[in-house]
Amino acid sequence: MNDSIDADILAFGEPMVEFNQTGQGDGRLYLQGYGGDSSNFAIAAARQGARVGYLSALGDDPYGSMLRALWDTEGVDHRGVRTDPAAFTAIYFVSHGPQGHAFHFFRAGSAASRMTPADLPRDRIARAKVLHLSGISLAISPQACDTGYAAIECARAAGVQVSFDTNLRLKLWSLDRARAVMTDVVKRCDICLPSLEDVQAITGLAQPDALVDHCLALGARVVALKLGSQGALVASATERHHIAPFPCTPADATGAGDTFGGAFVARLVAGDTLARAARYAACAAALSTQGFGAVAPIPRAAQVHAALAATG
Numbered sequence: 334m335n336d337s338i339d340a341d342i343l344a345f346g347e348p349m350v351e352f353n354q355t356g357q358g359d360g361r362l363y364l365q366g367y368g369g370d371s372s373n374f375a376i377a378a379a380r381q382g383a384r385v386g387y388l389s390a391l392g393d394d395p396y397g398s399m400l401r402a403l404w405d406t407e408g409v410d411h412r413g414v415r416t417d418p419a420a421f422t423a424i425y426f427v428s429h430g431p432q433g434h435a436f437h438f439f440r441a442g443s444a445a446s447r448m449t450p451a452d453l454p455r456d457r458i459a460r461a462k463v464l465h466l467s468g469i470s471l472a473i474s475p476q477a478c479d480t481g482y483a484a485i486e487c488a489r490a491a492g493v494q495v496s497f498d499t500n501l502r503l504k505l506w507s508l509d510r511a512r513a514v515m516t517d518v519v520k521r522c523d524i525c526l527p528s529l530e531d532v533q534a535i536t537g538l539a540q541p542d543a544l545v546d547h548c549l550a551l552g553a554r555v556v557a558l559k560l561g562s563q564g565a566l567v568a569s570a571t572e573r574h575h576i577a578p579f580p581c582t583p584a585d586a587t588g589a590g591d592t593f594g595g596a597f598v599a600r601l602v603a604g605d606t607l608a609r610a611a612r613y614a615a616c617a618a619a620l621s622t623q624g625f626g627a628v629a630p631i632p633r634a635a636q637v638h639a640a641l642a643a644t645g
Contacts, residue, residue: 377595
């Protein structure tokens with residue numbers, strides 16, 4: 334990609350290669366795909382037409398090469414992704430059962446978890462419109478947490494908006510640490526993208542409106558609370574909208590929240606109103622559940638516009 338072109342949205346975190354159980358072959362067949370919440374977010378935003386870059390690290394291995402080829406195909410600028418020859422690219426498996434989908438990760442000591450603040454392209458962060466990261470970006474290691482904080486402070490110093498998705502994963506850190514870090518980051522973010530269960534666990538609050546009020550009171554300028562099958566609740570200091578769930582026939586919800594976030598931020602950057610961006614994102618997220626894997630089913634802008642037009 335041309336060095337003179339800056340990304341409107343930069344995402345920071347850990348990309349992963351995915352193996353998703355298909356239900357065929359007595360459950361022994363897996364579909365190879367891609368994941369990592371921040372990478373999913375980046376691809377979702379790019380498929381909606383945003384100029385997107387990614388900040389991370391990969392191992393010098395076939396999985397790292399696969400991810401770079403993916404980003405090339407998707408138009409995601411990966412100049413900010415370094416190669417760590419002493420580490421590996423993370424992978425995970427998704428299995429499906431009566432209780433829904435379960436994730437099994439192989440990521441401890443991955444290249445992304447070894448990133449340090451010195452690895453950040455601060456000049457590029459300062460030229461972006463939005464920096465995005467998640468709870469997972471901060472939870473994979475203390476080094477990654479420090480690096481995420483450094484990225485946030487770089488963005489804030491330059492007047493760049495910060496987008497934050499809670500994505501609570503208690504296998505990565507304790508609830509107490511997650512609560513402390515996430516509460517602090519919500520204070521520092523402009524766009525907060527929590528999931529209902531995440532903020533219920535972090536705050537002890539139950540009702541969506543109270544949870545949105547809590548995030549706004551901490552300092553977030555915009556909150557888009559993802560409610561799963563109940564849609565979303567989006568708000569700022571001056572407006573609030575409940576976004577009804579978009580009709581779909583779900584097969585696999587992996588990455589649906591990331592698709593919502595990427596589409597929502599992309600549409601905000603494009604100039605949509607809060608309600609219009611949220612309705613668009615809800616449609617994109619619903620469409621993404623109709624196929625297997627985190628990335629392959631993410632819709633492109635034309636598909637989302639067609640689906641919205643078909644429902645009036």
